[in-house]
Amino acid sequence: MKKFNFHIKPIGLLDMLEFKKAVPKRRAVLQSGSLDPITAVYGVNRLAQSMHPKQQKAVVAGIIPRKDANTYILRAPKLAYFRAGQYVSVKLDIGGAAVSRPYTLAASPALALEGEYQITVKKAQDGFVSEYIIDNWQLGTDVTLSGPEGPFSYEPMRDEYEVVGLAGGSGITPFMAMANAILDGTENFRLTLLYGSRTKEDILYAEELEKICAATDKVKVIHVLSEEEAEGFEHGFIGADLIRKYAPEKYSLYVCGPRAMHDFLAGELAALGLDQKHIRREFVPAPASPVYFSEYAGDASKVFTLTLQILGETKQIPLRADEPVLTAIERAGIAAPSRCRSGECGWCRSRLTGGEVFIPASMDGRRFADHAAGYIHPCSTWALSDLELEIFPE
Template identity: 30%
Template sequence: MSRPMRGWLTATLVAAHRLTATARGLTFSVPDWPGSDAGQHLDLRLTAPDGYQAVRSYSIASVGPGSEVELAVERLPDGEVSPFLVDELELGDGVELRGPLGGWFVWRPGDTRPVQLIAGGSGVVPFVAMTRSHARAGSAAPMRLLYSLRTPEGAYFRDELSQPGPHVTTTYHYTRAAPPGWSRAAGRLTAEDLERATLPPSDGPLTYICGPTGFVEAITAALTTLGHSPDTIRTERFGGT
């Protein structure tokens, strides 16, 4: 749908809300934004008064045409950019954006294959865009999201993802602390968890995995052991400060 724009675009913060104790949702008005496909990302640039510039990449939570771009930013303890975006950026402030970027880690409504999404922590952001695109298109393709996070309090977009649509389901997994009465004790995802909570290889799903490098590599290895073809698995690792 969209093609990357050349050069940097001026973006103004028009809305912000707290996602978790350490994360913030940010919506920017970008008059020349061309729209984005579900799963794409962008570069964000900050320029200090002395001319110093810092650039970081962020997944895009919004999807489709329009001049507003939604991001979700996690404050990293030793971060250079994320603390400013989470704690200091105010409505009306400007940043620069370049994008949308990426054409591999995307989902488009024309694809009718079953879809399995597996997120680690803030790696859920591109999947928010995918579930939104799925709902907007009225797609009947089965889509499942397995969302692994440390604690219940760390969930992004919980209300939205818990009721995503008739053909989309979300399963939560907790690695450090689970809610009272949860059916499984907190702990890392295992091959048995994946076999129980994800679409089987026999369904021929297209699988997307996003999260820290170690998480992505472990999940990918487990899925291939379960019989998923590497050709059907798409991965994205996130990072930056």
């Protein structure tokens, strides 16, 4: 075996003298330095701000109509780069209500470098916001967006080279970004996509998917129809058997779709015996009412009062028991911070100082310390009584 000999030299008198000689040199350097105050913004801060802006402005430069949905092409001289699978939060003023909704960026990140994003808004996806966008956005409409957000993106250090994507309905959008990014070389992995739709007519991006699959063997799409039987299509719901049929030996699994699909898949995925680190689920926004959750024991017909503390000011607003606390704040025209609207990102984090709330376990993304200190995420919290809340605007 090879031996290593280390020789550690003790600090001696000569070293001390050298050190002493260095002191006047250092003083001279310090005294010759500029007396200008330290700059408030460094180049690196500017770079970080441009990569992670809190707000971006864009204009609607194109509209692609689809069945019950529109894809909006948004342009600006400069837009932040993103990872395929991330989303932006769209900010809107609808009749005095300051609302926001997250929409996944559906085109390749490479297009962001040319000042283009694409989002697809499906009708009745979340009620009045998607309806408002479809009815009001036209060519030239100014749009306000957050920076790109969210962890639903491929990570080569964590994920297998083979990825199986499970998409339902408009949950196809992050996989469109991934497929486009694979096609143009921005991402390097193989994607097998099981895409569930009700009928052939309901398939979003049908032509685009076909073109991508024809252009690269790294993307494969299997359509699964729940309400129609057709040759060349799988029939039923995406479950463990179908995943086993198409999945390679080793893979990471990505899931994006409606809440009912996630709930159905919970048991199915357990049967696959995958390591948890190989299962990625996209956030699912809050349902229309808390009665969706079996553990809800409140009276959703009640209207309470919310007493808000904002930057030292106190406001009182009505608080419906059947909608998330964040919606009540927005309805009152107060611009509360938010991004994911599903309890996960923490942007809406607020301090509950009084009252009883319902937070479903499946939407409780709070850190342990926040939980213990009485903080809540109003986007995934429903009132069970009058509430007192402190919010922290951006």
